[in-house]
Amino acid sequence: MSSTQPSPVKAVVAPKAATKPYPFWLGGVAASIAGACTHPLDLTKVRLQTTGDKGMINSIRKTVASNGVRGLFDGLTGTLLRQMTYSTMRFAVYDKAKAAVHTEAGPPPAWKMALAGSIAGGIAGLIGNPAELMMVRMQADKAKPQRGSQSVRSMLKPLPERYNYRNSIQGLYRMTKEEGFSSWGRGIVPNGARAVLMNMSQLASYDWLKQELIHMKVLEDGPVLHFVASLGAGTVATTVCSPADVLKSRIMNAHGPGSTSTMAVIRTSLANEGPMFMFKGWLPAWTRLQPTTILIFLTLEQLKKGVDRYRASGGTML
Template sequence: MSAPAQDAAPPLPAGQKAAPKLKQPYPFWLGGVAATIAASITHPLDLTKVRLQASGDKRMIESLRKTVRTAGARGLFDGISGTWMRQMSYSLCRFWAYDESKKLIGAGPNAPAWKLAAAGSMAGGIAGLVGNPGEIVMVRLQGDFAKPPEKRFNYKNCFDALFRMVREEGFSSLGRGLTPNVFRAILMNASQLASYDFFKAELLKTQYFEDNIYCHFTASFAAGTVATTVCSPADVLKSRIMNASGPGSNSTMQVIRNSLKNEGPMFMFKGWLPAWTRLQPTTILIFLTFEQLKNVVDWTRGTTKA
């Protein structure tokens, strides 16, 4: 008689089902990669938004034409290395921190909106702090060629910008605009990440949507509109402070007073259209790419079809 198999699991009692196997967490860097891919595609729109907010450019199309006229088509990708640095610091951190925050406060798949917003706010505060240097580098690289030649920073790339900032302006320069940037990051993650999860969960409760690309597109479209409106005031302040130089130019209250005096309260929504035009496809691309990357990870683990 052959010996019984050593690894055979004992039979379950009648009527009892095996406990579902816990799904492995996704790699922490997945969100950063998705955001980097999306931001690379939409970089010309982000470049235009920053130049509208921080320079004398008045209209989106006019600004795009000016860039092509003065720097050629390649000028639409000025400062792309700063965008990559920003996404692989800020965005990588925010996706990771959002997942960890949801676990911490017990925000499951059908969690109420306030729990998702709380998790997003926590993630935004952490990511805004970690990603501030990359944010400054991105804004300066994008806004440089919109300035008169004598006022340009003339950084070669994101690493040159980082090293020169520390050498020429001191280590404290990496904290320039930290307050509005962290505030904006809190607003962005509470509105974008949280609203995407909320809209996705609500859509899946209807009979018209399944967990597929159509659901992801609709949820991300709604999330992009919400995030643009909520974040516009802090986004304008962040761009103006980070793109400034000189003593006293990093004072948030001073920038607010000067902007209110010269432009009125609507300065807070200056560049809303290019911001929406940029953030909307970026939001859609981020979440569609993120969901597809998760599918690829599941496929490599043998848990689902690609």
Template sequence: MSLPVPKVVNPPPSSTAQVGLGKKKPHPFWLGGVAATIAASITHPLDLTKVRLQASGDKRMMESIKKTVRTAGYRGLFDGISGTWLRQMSYSMCRFWAYEESKKMLGANEKGAPALKLAVAGSMAGGIAGLVGNPGEIVMVRLQGDFAKAPEKRFNYKHCIDALVRMVREEGVSSLARGAGPNVFRAILMNASQLASYDFFKASLIDSGHFQDNIYCHFTASFAAGTVATTVCSPADVLKSRIMNASGPGSNSTLAVIRHSLRTEGAMFAFKGWVPAWMRLQPTTILIFLILEQLKNGVDWQRGKSWAFI
């Protein structure tokens, strides 16, 4: 006599499982901006030093840091941080959103997407974000570089909102587009080299069989992406800082800045501040992607709960 086979009742699928049956629900577009803001806040002193090396007469990184501490105290290392927040929540939020949308358009969001498609998607995102974030970029550079100037040449902005209002009132609305050319060019280079190379290195590491999709893989891929991005972006970064920090008539001409810099410093001016730029961009890149990946994991975990709201 055979015993009856008990009927197995499968539990109702969770929201995460339901999403997995179809296409995975995309993560919120603002996660990139939050991750970049947290990372930039941590590395702000290095970014401040990089800008002052590029836009002032400071020669060495440690000398510039000591000068800042001597003249403004340790709090001086966080001069202009409100400009950094404004820049990250405009430029960075936009670039992560535009990158994902560009990958969808180009069909580069599938596994094994070629590096060229990723680079094109990054370039498209950089062009859009560079325009959207240009006012925040100017404010950040001016707030950071102000105390490196002689007192009579300082802008003396109180914070990022004061800077935006005074720029429009004193220099006209067109001042918000100052240095947009090199800034957009740099943003294209940055996103093509940083975002695209991160995705490329991450996929390559996982495909090699030596890494899994975990924090060790994210760290290694972001380390490689940070080095690539620093080298590719250095020339445009130097030009952007010098043009945005200038205040005299005709001083915002890209060709004029290039000619003057070549005449006084030689071709290597384009890589001035590379070491602090690498020291700043490297931890920033690593932090951005580590934080972003953890935020994504947090969203996925939260979506699996009955009280999911993201």
């Protein structure tokens, strides 16, 4: 007499649902908030790079004495336009590029993060160049002397004219009308190089430091970890980007067709100041980039957590 044994029922394992990506514009929003908070430091850095001002504190005092405390926020619309174009694009492309270059299991190695950051920086630097131009010009504008205010010494050479843009949108319109569409590409080589270096060093080092600190069980994922990782990322990025940043600011702020090429600026700066001109403004650049980097990543992480909470509560719009 035979008995038939029921075959065991195999458990059906549902495939793991793909994680829904975060909105692409979160990085731009986080960068805009950080940029607005640290704008006076960025303005001071640009003025140190493009004028004869000596020392960060002295430059800040000069700005306040000439234009009041409100003068520390000259060119804010240029900063916001730049963050919502350049920064939105770099964060969005970085996540896509990282997923494309690393398809294996586990976290990506540092070189793949750097490669993804370089790709993101190159694309974002190209798209955000016109907004970068506006930001630099508007920040440097009021540091230039007015016509008729030159001293006997300064009468030996022509004074640079102020652009006097009302805001970044009007500035783009005027620049296009007065200088042609080709002006949108002014400084694109050093700006593109800086964007590649910035994202390769800032985004990749933040991700790598965060990953390593968690792996070594030094810190748990949270605000303290985000702060420490962004502190390291800001220092690395400032040092790596300083030469391209100085060249970008000087080229974008230059007048005249013969004075705006990269090689012309390098030759003139080397002759007048020596090779260390490439690190001029490093302290205000670090002082500005450090809180900016910290604010960007802390804000971005909180925005992501906010999106997670919204989705967990049943929200479907994000």
